[in-house]
Amino acid sequence: MTFSELLHNRIDLTHIPFTDRGTRLMLFRRENELFIRLAERWEKIQSRTGHYRLRPPILKEFAFLDDEGQPMPFEVESYPHLTQIHTAKGTFDFVFTDTETMLMRMPTGSHTIQFTAQGERGQIGRRGGDLHGFRNIAYTTNAKLTSNEMSLLPEEWYKVKVGVEVERGNVFLLNITPRLGFNRSIPDPQHEIDAAYNRWEQWFKVVPSVKKEYRTQYDYAWWVMRAGLLSQRFYFTREALSPSKIHYVGVWQWDQFFHALAFRHVDTRLAEDQLRIVLDHQRADGMLPDAIHDEGLVTHLTLPVEADVTKPPLASWAALKVFEISQHHDFLEEVYEPLSHWHDWWITHNSDNEGLCEYHHPFSSGLDDSPLWDAGMPVTAPDLNTYMCVQQESLAQMADLIGRPEDAVRFRDLAKQTAQNMLKSLWDEKREMFMAKHNGEFIPVVSLFSLLPLWTGQLPEKIQNCLLNHLIDPNLFWTQYPLATVSINDPSFDAMQMWRGPSWMNINYLFVEALKRIGKPELETKLRRDTLATIMQQRDIYEYYNPLTGERPPKAAPIFGWTSAVFIDLAIQESQVAKG
Numbered sequence: 001m002t003f004s005e006l007l008h009n010r011i012d013l014t015h016i017p018f019t020d021r022g023t024r025l026m027l028f029r030r031e032n033e034l035f036i037r038l039a040e041r042w043e044k045i046q047s048r049t050g051h052y053r054l055r056p057p058i059l060k061e062f063a064f065l066d067d068e069g070q071p072m073p074f075e076v077e078s079y080p081h082l083t084q085i086h087t088a089k090g091t092f093d094f095v096f097t098d099t100e101t102m103l104m105r106m107p108t109g110s111h112t113i114q115f116t117a118q119g120e121r122g123q124i125g126r127r128g129g130d131l132h133g134f135r136n137i138a139y140t141t142n143a144k145l146t147s148n149e150m151s152l153l154p155e156e157w158y159k160v161k162v163g164v165e166v167e168r169g170n171v172f173l174l175n176i177t178p179r180l181g182f183n184r185s186i187p188d189p190q191h192e193i194d195a196a197y198n199r200w201e202q203w204f205k206v207v208p209s210v211k212k213e214y215r216t217q218y219d220y221a222w223w224v225m226r227a228g229l230l231s232q233r234f235y236f237t238r239e240a241l242s243p244s245k246i247h248y249v250g251v252w253q254w255d256q257f258f259h260a261l262a263f264r265h266v267d268t269r270l271a272e273d274q275l276r277i278v279l280d281h282q283r284a285d286g287m288l289p290d291a292i293h294d295e296g297l298v299t300h301l302t303l304p305v306e307a308d309v310t311k312p313p314l315a316s317w318a319a320l321k322v323f324e325i326s327q328h329h330d331f332l333e334e335v336y337e338p339l340s341h342w343h344d345w346w347i348t349h350n351s352d353n354e355g356l357c358e359y360h361h362p363f364s365s366g367l368d369d370s371p372l373w374d375a376g377m378p379v380t381a382p383d384l385n386t387y388m389c390v391q392q393e394s395l396a397q398m399a400d401l402i403g404r405p406e407d408a409v410r411f412r413d414l415a416k417q418t419a420q421n422m423l424k425s426l427w428d429e430k431r432e433m434f435m436a437k438h439n440g441e442f443i444p445v446v447s448l449f450s451l452l453p454l455w456t457g458q459l460p461e462k463i464q465n466c467l468l469n470h471l472i473d474p475n476l477f478w479t480q481y482p483l484a485t486v487s488i489n490d491p492s493f494d495a496m497q498m499w500r501g502p503s504w505m506n507i508n509y510l511f512v513e514a515l516k517r518i519g520k521p522e523l524e525t526k527l528r529r530d531t532l533a534t535i536m537q538q539r540d541i542y543e544y545y546n547p548l549t550g551e552r553p554p555k556a557a558p559i560f561g562w563t564s565a566v567f568i569d570l571a572i573q574e575s576q577v578a579k580g
Contacts, residue, residue, distance in 0.1 A: 003204030004079045004197060006219050011078040015540060015558060018083040019245060022099040022231035025176055026245055027083065032071040035060040036176065038135065039230060039245040041293045045134055052249050058135055058176060062115040064092065080223055081196035097192050098183065099231045104172040105189035106143065113172065114161045122158045124148045130182060131158055138182040143170035206266050210575040217536045218571050221564035224541060225262050228561055234294045237280040238273040244543065247557035250293030253278050253311035254366050257318035258506050258562035261569045268326035275319055279338045286345030290363060305377050307361040312387045313346055315339055316394035332398050343391055352380045355421040357388055370499040371445045371492035375438045382426050382434035383449035389418040389456045419458035432466040446487040448477050448507065455514035464518060472523065481534040482527065483508055484547035495546045496553040502544040505531055505566045528570050535567045
């Protein structure tokens with residue numbers, strides 16, 4: 001059985017769109033109609049078009065009409081490379097020919113196709129028609145046109161109705177683009193289907209093998225990692241993975257670092273580019289942007305407070321993770337200086353009065369709605385300073401590898417000092433864990449991030465054991481579907497609300513790393529297996545999970561990148577352990 005066949009019908013068009021590497025087009029269904037959404041933000045005209053998650057599709061109500069002029073019922077059959085729409089008049093095959101073009105091979109006979117599309121002006125031609133607006137749309141066919149109608153609707157929408165007499169090999173081509181020029185060349189449909197199949201098969205052929213029990217979700221995770229990639233365009237200086245094409249359009253800094261964990265196993269250049277796209281937009285003062293989308297960057301927000309916004313400093317750790325497999329010393333030479341500059345930005349612009357760093361905006365933590373920020377900003381947090389410690393150690397290791405021993409000594413000394421400063425300032429003897437501070441006072445929220453300093457590997461044994469006892473306590477964090485991000489007995493715990501309780505698999509990954517570092521192999525193995533089991537509970541792969549039931553909270557994004565990446569890397573780890 002081929003890899004593509006293993007994913008037969010995983011793409012249902014209702015919850016999971018038909019899409020492909022690089023494209024911003026996503027094909028969905030609604031009852032007996034299809035529609036196309038764009039993975040684009042359109043910040044410059046958002047006041048007119050609406051937020052990208054809420055605005056209507058650019059092309060909708062795409063239907064195959066019966067003899068009475070009504071949309072025909074259909075069934076969907078899907079593979080990664082091909083979606084087939086089975087109707088009473090035959091099967092229509094959809095395939096991507098490039099990042100902006102979708103080809104539909106039509107069955108022989110007479111057919112009528114109808115759709116509504118967004119445009120400021122439109123016109124028909126001898127082979128189809130085109131609409132022009134913020135995005136331009138062309139439809140083209142090599143079938144005999146028996147009718148071709150375009151009528152203007154309110155609010156810059158057009159209704160298109162096309163009649164065709166189809167012979168074998170005839171197609172209907174849809175090109176949706178920001179460019180002035182259209183792609184209207186008609187290729188051989190079977191060649192395009194075969195080419196798409198071969199691209200997907202080649203992707204799957206190079207992935208490492210894993211234990212059979214992980215295979216089904218593992219293959220789907222690799223589909224997410226390829227299908228979610230967006231092509232280079234405007235501010236997208238590299239091909240990069242969007243966290244979720246449906247819910248998060250663009251790239252977010254720390255998502256890219258987790259995405260690289262998976263990509264390093266199949267394409268180290270692609271893995272490196274997940275870091276490069278962030279470093280390409282580094283500010284002069286060293287700050288890295290929170291997010292990047294086609295039309296710009298997210299570096300400053302006014303809500304819930306006004307401040308610069310970035311993400312936790314994990315880039316150096318991620319660079320070394322990629323280097324473990326690539327062994328590209330040239331990559332380390334390339335990124336060392338910008339990553340050092342990034343480190344210095346944290347020290348220069350975010351230091352508190354006790355030798356630690358603080359968050360000035362909640363979103364800079366990545367834990368957007370955590371109860372840790374309810375008391376206000378800034379917050380000196382144990383998670384941030386753990387990341388700083390790991391970053392300093394990572395920079396020291398990079399400095400050794402590229403022949404800068406003095407830098408290595410300096411960064412290792414800084415890492416030791418950061419750990420000592422956390423012990424001095426953030427350790428709460430009463431609660432026996434590290435606590436975040438606001439205005440010099442402990443914030444009385446018991447969160448999983450109070451235990452993250454385990455990852456530093458620099459804690460006294462007594463303190464380490466206290467943190468471990470809290471970590472494995474099923475009444476605190478180690479639930480049936482671990483790890484709860486807020487203690488389940490904390491008043492602010494909410495199993496369904498983002499960072500107020502749900503389990504996030506990327507955070508589990510960091511604790512797997514921590515347990516490995518401090519020499520707790522049994523706990524490391526258990527958490528790795530529990531994490532894999534949690535992700536396998538659902539057919540799709542989600543942003544976060546209810547820690548008590550394993551279900552998807554209603555706002556958790558589907559086809560999620562870093563959860564897929566973490567599943568892939570942990571499944572490989574577990575399979576390598578099994579091989580001995």
